Amino acid sequence: MSGAALVLRRLQERGETLAVAESLTGGLVAAELTSVPGASRSFRGSVTAYATPLKRDVLGVDGALLAERGAVDPSVAQAMATGVRRVLGADWGVSTTGVAGPEPQDGKPVGTVFIAVSGPGGVRNVAELRLNGGRADIRKESVRSLLELLSGELGEDARAQDTEQNGGN
Helix, strand or coil, X not given: CCHHHHHHHHHHHHCCCEEEEECCCCCHHHHXXXXXXXXXXXXXXXXXXXXXXXXXXXXXXXXXXXXXXXCCCHHHHHHHXXXXXXXXXXXXXXXXEECCCCCCECCECCCEEEEEEXXXXXXXXXXXXXXXXXXXXXXXXXXXXXXXXXXXXXXCCHXXXXXXXXXXX
16 A cells, blocks of 8 residues: 555545645645545645745745755745645645755755644654755655655655565564
8 A cells, every 4th residue: 555545545544635745846746635535534735835935925834944055955844734724724734855866956965855744733844855866866766755754743654664575584
């Protein structure tokens, strides 16, 4: 079972919903989620805030924070997750922001990615990723890592489930 399927199953079991805010992944998280039949039971929607002003104007990320630290920052990732949760009326919000390449951005090297989760009861989690590979690899690994982070918050260990599903050790 894919990470997206595990997340959606757990959300459905809990009667909760999810919204996604994406920057460097450009809609890949939403595409992964919507590839699962029945995703509409838990997935509310997504905002692809690729341009920095959209992070401020649509998701409510503080303009001073963006001006001071740039878009590739753990606090920005958390604000994006919290903002999309609010804007789309979901129980959970997740976000991606980072540098997929080929050039550094905001003084951050290629492969620097921040992923975040915002959930009910004040649940908040941000992870910094240092990824290698080309642009496509960085974006794909960002999606996988975000789904794994959310799965952990929902009480599912995606890796353990995957090993169990495939009969591995």
